[in-house]
Amino acid sequence: MADNKFAAYICSGCGIGDVLNVGALEKIAQKEGKMAMVKSHPFLCNAEGVQMIRDDVANEGVTHLCIAACSRRAKAEAFSFPTAAVARANLREGVIWVVAEGSDHDEIRQEMAEDYVRMGCAEVKKMIVPGGNVKESSSKRILVVGGGISGMTAALAAADAGYEVVIVEKSAALGGFARNLLKRVPFSGPYAEPQATGVEEMAARIGTHPRIKAHLNSTVAKTAGAPGRFQISVAQESGAVTEETVGAVVQATGFTTYDIARLPELGGGQANVVDQAGLEAMAKQANGGAIKRADGKEVKSVVFVQCAGQRDTTGTHLAYCSGHCCATSIKQAMYFKDQNPDIDTVVMYQDLRVPGMGEDFYRSAQQKGVIFTKGKAGKVSGGDNCKVEFRDLILDEDTAADADLVVLATGQVPNAGVDLDVWTEINTKAEGGDEAAKQQRRDLEATSVLKLAYRQGPDMPQFKYGFADSHFICFPYETRRTGIYATGPVRRPMDMLQAQEDATGAALKAIQAVENAQQGRAAHPRAWDLSFPKARLEGCTQCKRCTVECPFGAIDEDEKRFPLFNEERCRRCGTCMGACPVRVISFENYSCDTVGSQIKAVNVPDEFEEKPRILILACENDAYPALDMAGIQRITYSAFVRAIPVRCLGSVNTIWITDALNSGYDGVMMMGCKKGDDYQCHFVKGSEMAHYRMSKIGDTLKQLGLEPERVQTQEVAITDNARVARLINEYVEQINEIGPSPMKGFG
Amino acid sequence: MAKKQYAFYPGCSSQKGATASNFLTSLDVVVQKLDLQLNEIPDWNCCGASIGYAEGGELPRLVINARNLAIAEKELPGQDMVSGCPACWLATRETHERLAEHANLLAETNVALKEAGLNLNNTVRARHMTEVLIEDIGWDAMKAPVVKPLDHLKIAGYVGCQTNRPFGIAGESFENPKYLDKMIETVGAEAVKYDQKVTCCGGALAFSEPDKSQKQIRDIVEAAYDGGADLIVTPCQLCQANVEVYQSEINKKHGTKLNMPVVYYTQLMSIAYGGTAQQAGLDGQVIKADKLAAIAKK
Amino acid sequence: MTTNANSANQNALARYKNNFLKEVEANVEDGHMVKMCMQCGVCAGSCPLGPAWQHSPQKIFMMIRAGKREEVLGSDSMWMCTSCYNCIVRCPRQLPITHIMHGLANYAHRLDLAPKGQPTREIAKLFWDNLVKTGRVNELKFSLAMYFKDGFGQGVKNAMAMQATGLGLLKAKRLNPMELVGGHKCKDIGGFRKMVAKAREIEDRRRGLA
């Protein structure tokens, strides 16, 4: 510690100096914050102000800076001093812009500012500049699992960008589902005619690409390690195993068509009732000539039944829409019309969904005379004369259509491997010694795609309906296994064009992952972060909470059953830190102490002053920006709150809550992202874990003799700027009603 | 300045003694003040209106309109055809466009025209009088002759269908065209806001489906009342007739007290340009437009 | 059904067998656009007389595609079209709906499958006859003919019902009783009639109605 030198810089610009007593703040930083050097500046973020700090770092040996100015989200570039630890006291967005104007509020405004200065000084004292962990030998190769359209696209994209790629395909040829198509839905203008799939050309390019190595007839037998150092065992059909070292993995394992045998009511299993894949086979067979049924009869009339076993509300079949099937049926209807315009082709739909440029394709089919009937098929009978009984949804009547052939547009079922929820249950029993469960686990693991040697199970966690979990909107490529990216229909239903786009994105993510891994940096959403969790294992009780709660499966166990952190898999959310009951996990720049010391630094007035103190722990991804935005829009809220940004609500350790309550805070409010199926948590499960933990805090409160309302958790979105202010004000009112905390003065 | 010349197609309803004769009367003043010369197309014939389809079919309807275009092309070369009646304009413009698009139809049309000794090269543009005023004359020139601004008059500009759809005045929206309101303001009156500006009056179905059409008419007039209008102004002969003459009928059936004058934009203009009530054809109103007549007397 | 219309109908049935859509495409004004309807229903919601229609344009197009020939041609829906063109300007697929409605009405009328005594059908026919006779439409004769279309007794009643309206127009000099004995007319009425006859002949031949 001898080399540390602490300095505080207080900005009086942006109106801070007009409404706050900067001199008093300087004194606080000096006396209470124990800063060796305190300076104020009228315009700290300008070149001169920044230079002043730089000079102090260079010439005065300053190692730790508390910058009391604007929010940490503002002027991040100006106030970036890579060699120093930096804490930011938010006087602008957090104080002067949110506290009501006027001299009536001068006192509480100043108190708020003083607390933030105290907090900033306390925080920085506990911070260490992350040393980082550059790994020269880290692998930059990329493994692509699956050789269909998505996999081939990802492989070519990564290889063309200069990265070595290993592709593993379980069948004897590349191309996947698309290899069996006669043509594909158009992907370029004028979007009027089916186009060649291009599969052969892609496969040929892969075959001759200097940076791509393809394993056909192969599967992944084991995936161990972490980004930058994955060890992959590739098992050939023959039994031979090849070892590959890669830096990142793209899982492009595609989909299987929904089994039409499960649709007996729609004629599944009967003669002359096929699915779209079946029709492709017939069309390929016909090779441009008349399409013939299995019995050799030329098809003169065909009905396409859309949404077969899809968008099902009864819970029997797929609940979702696979997105591609309307356009696929349109394409297939064209196979008939283009060969012979007199063939009756009816597409029976409930809602025709043709995303992208599909509308042009739809119109083209109408031009060709394909008939579109809005109806819901009730019963299909196959045989020599097929019959589709349906409800005409426009004419509102039950009617029927005859056809030589019926095509069922069935959906995509993701090839996502083992469902971890099922696995975990069996695994728990197996670990308990249950022999039957051990066999079940072996059987289940045989169906795994990635065969991850992870403590958390052999495949990626799945989302609704068995798709590999990824956030559709905010971070579509991220999964919950760092450095492994799901792409194509394995992560959500999609068509070829979308899969190609998706796979290009996944290739980029994989590239980013290998580069970050080498530099010892985190992945999304803290991709710049060089810190990683460190555990003082001597204090560890082997409770396994961290292993279980880490949303990303970053933590394995060593032979002695201690947690084994794979830092390259870690996303730096701090959920493990929040989980650990004995608080032995910390990051250099974020720890139980960096936050705990801030909580304790706040000056809590006694009960007679009628100035409640409320701690806000706000997620830095959404809630804290929303608070800043409230300030930017000059939406005022109570000056009795003290907000601390946290990496994720998942990182909130209950010690912070008990510390706060013990030191006389009147309430604690936690603001995190939405959880559940439509989660917005940047760490997927962090906020859910926090909610779960907080649901148990009632007991602690009872022990302390406190009302349950003293701790509150709120879901906040980044756009909620007006709402956060309202929530705060309502909460302060509620606390005022309950009265001051009885703990005051004991802390 | 040389007068602007147009091949004029008055249409059946504007003939003397016909339902829209007062339109033609009021047009005279406007034409004089704005220095337009309307040369009536010799021996013009009916456009077939909207209702002609049932017996007429497609080609006969195209052909009767082509006859007018062919005569104009021959007798009044180089002049745009202008019509005061939206139905005439619509039918003629549709003919012009469809024949321009389909060479086979033009050929068939010419076979038929030959029977009347005519031939069509399809060079004549068909336009509506409001288009000519807006595009050829312009707002400023339209305002210049105003000597008696229609101060304090609140007017509901009722655009209706056929000057508005399917062609419409260039640059206007189908759902809320503004040109008629602008005309009202140009002559110094106030254009009221109401929600039936482009509602159909029932058209030719006023005859065959009186109840259904009269419901439309009632909605239009009542909305104009709700908007605070003193009178309704329209560019359409059929709208004018339907909305004006059926009010008494509606009153009788439903006990309403509708009594809203309905005039043409040309009538507003001729009064504002200093014309007498008679020159503006106000004597032709079934429901007297007293407030407008009073301005003429000032 | 007149013999002419009947044989035309039989011809059409034989020619298009079960494909009513093809029949419409070949014989109805702008019929080739029927297949392009995407069943959004905007037209149905835009029609001023929408509630009075047996089948909205949307449904008519669906029925055509479903081959419901008799129901479509016998429907009184198309006769409710006021030619307001609302549907045309709103249709996202740019179907010339008004024209198709006119065309369907015309075709149904010519095959004599349209509803008998449908008032708009009657009036439309009277209007056209009036037009072909003089080249211009004589409103008074047209109105009188309309009042008496349902027979003399009904005509008097109709005329009485509309008396106020008629008198109003008379007073305003917008209905001319003199028209009854003369009035407006094209000079070259001979050429006009021959021309119309020719056009009809060409079109009828094209449509197998001759």
Ligand code: SF4
């Ligand atoms: S919980 Fe978060 S911070 Fe901890 S190891 Fe997992 S990813 Fe890293």
Ligand code: SF4
């Ligand atoms: S949560 Fe803490 S005590 Fe539990 S296993 Fe992890 S490091 Fe050890």
Ligand code: SF4
């Ligand atoms: S608006 Fe057009 S596309 Fe929509 S239903 Fe009507 S005709 Fe069809």
